[in-house]
Amino acid sequence: MTPFGQKMRDLRKVKGVSQSQMATDLGVSPAYLSALEHGKRGQPSYPLLQKIIHYFGLIWDDAEQLERLASLSRPRVVIDTSGLDARATEAVNLLSRRIGRMDDDTLDALLKVVKS
Structure with missing residues (x-):
């Protein structure tokens, strides 16, 4: 699971909606939303991230936190250490x-x- 996926799952549970219902509301497949939550897919596109922020009614700090978590949610990271110690x-x-x-x-x- 990614930090973004965990936060999205937490927000979804607080709102009391199923993954399937949220996927329908956002216009994405339930499989894609599941993959986002479980870290099988990387960070969402910017337009989808904005839809998710709006879906949960997030403003200011909460919206920025979700954006930050999305940016830190690439499940497969490559670290280039060439030229480093x-x-x-x-x-x-x-x-x-x-x-x-x-x-x-x-x-x-x-x-x-x-x-x-």
Whole structure:
């Protein structure tokens, strides 16, 4: 799941609508909406993101947060370390191998480091 997918699922549950109903309301297929929520598809297009913001009635900070989460929701990321210190290449390779086994505390600590 992506940060955007998790937030969209949370908003959908608060609104009390099914994935199928939301897909119909937005004019997308239920399969596509499911793929967005589960991280099988990357970030939505800008027009769809605006429809989603309007659908949930988000304004100001909440709308900006959803846009930010969408920009951070590419499930397949490529990191180019060419020209960087060898430690950068080692770090991203180790991260790619181990991220699936990290517990919540470790992921939180990692996020704290990269967000600072």
